[in-house]
Structure formats: C-alpha cells, structure tokens
Amino acid sequence: MTVKWAPAPASAVREAVKCLLGFLFLLLILSACSSQNRATSPKEVRNLAGSTPVQQSRKAAEEHLRSIVHAYDKNTALTPGFVTVNDMCVGGAAKEWFFPTGDDQYKIRCAMRVTAYYGADPHQIADVLDGIFTAGDRDSFAGAPGGTIPFNHDYYRRHLVAYYRGHGPNPTGPNTPEPAQVFDPSQTLSWDTVRSSQKKPVEEHDLCVRSDPPVTRCLHEPASKTVADIRKQYGAVFKLEISVANYYQVSKKGKVIQTWK
Secondary structure, rough: OOOOOOOOHHHHHHHHHHHHHHHHHHHHHHHHOOOOOOOOOOOHHHHHOOOOOHHHHHHHHHHHHHHHHHHHHHHHOEEEEEOOOEEEEEEEOOOOOOOOOOOOEEEEEEEEEEEEEEEOOHHHHHHHHHHHHHHHHHHHHHHOOOOOOOOOOOOOHHHHHHHHOOOOOOOOOOOOOOOOOOEEEOOOEEEOOOOEEEEEEOOOOOOOOOOOOHHHEEEOOOOOOHHHHHHHHHEEEEEEEEEEEEEEEEEOOOOOEEEEO
8 A cells, every 4th residue: 555645735834934934033042142142231341441450451551552652762862742542442242143353252352552753853864763773773682572662774774864864865766755654563653754845744643532441541641732833843753653552352251362461
C-alpha cells in the first residue's frame, strides 16, 4: 500500500514562516537587551569618565602632553603664546549588525588633543628652526621618552634651514610654495610664511566647545590670548599640534583595553 503525502496548505506555510520570523525577531530583541549590545547611556559615560582610573589616566596623559609644550619653551627660541586642551569621553554604540565601524566594541573611550601657539622673530626663522632641530638632535641622542622634540637635522631639515638663511633653494623643489611645516607622526609644527609674496599665516584657533567635565573639557590658556595678539607682539606665529592621545578605553565586557601610565 502506497501512502501519498498531500502538500501543506498555503496557509500552513504562511503560519510557519510567521513563527520563524517571530522567533528571529525575539532573538534580536533579547540580544539588543544584552548589556554588551546596548549603547552606553549618557549617565554611565559620565560615571565612568569621572571614575578614579579614568581621572588618573587623564592626568598622566595631560602632564605628558604639556611637558612637550614646555620643552619647546625651555629648549628653543620660541616664546609661549597660549595652549588649548580638548578632552572628550564618548560612549560606545549599540550593536552594529550591518556596516560595523567598531564603535560598538567599547563601553567608553577617552582622548585628548593639545595644541600650543608660540611667537618668534620673523627675521630669525632660520635660527629658530636650527635651534628646534638641534634640540631634536639632543632628544634623539638621549632617547627622550616619546621623542619630546622629534624634529632633528635630517637631510630635508638641513636644507630647510639653508633655504631660510638664503643659502640654498626651496627643499621641496622649484616653483613650489614656501615650506612652512615639518611633520612627524607624533607632532606637526607649522609657522607663518615669511619669504613668499603669497602669505599663508597660521589661522586663529577654533572657539572652544562648551565644557562639561568630566565628559568634555575645553581649555584655552590664557583665555584672552589670540593668534593675532602673538603675531602683533612677536611678528610671527608657530603652531605645535600634538597628535591625539587616546588615554582610556574599556570594552563592552568591562576589560580595560587602553590606559595611560
């Protein structure tokens, strides 16, 4: 005897599909409720940003960055103008199911950027640069932690000094703009052009965003000082941009991934 199975009615198939979709939706809901898949709440970000470990790491990072700013004041002919500090902690995003960026992998991440502005005699740019590179030579030789001043007398910078002394051509090549910047992965130093007829001055610093410690902090010291003030007083402006210091990060699982000691 042969038994023949009749195909399931269309309504039964639809019901099965609905049940499956409902089950998958429930799984997504439960997953979204997991603490490791939720976005970090503003309250939790504030609590973490004000915690002792983060404060200690923040203090250590800022002291290091300010020591670099001080090194240019102490060891070169640059005169301090003002310093800006931008400090921010952000919470992690909810689970990124599609097009992940990595922002869902951490509970909190904190970073700081310090920028310093200095004054200099525009008629002594060659000597100023030569002094900076000499200080960089000393730091490189002494193995200063973090390469306090990373710009030494390499091939390009020797020719840059000669160019500003009027003893050599533009080291970037003929018919190129006046070179007014040296770069290292940890720092960028730029200055007002002084030789070119097409002036390219250092621009004013962006206004501070509203500070809301410990989550965000924006300092401008001294608050009344501007780039124009420095230029009026000394003739030329130098700008030191120190690369962003990522000083604290915690994973969604609560593991400290990054700290500054």
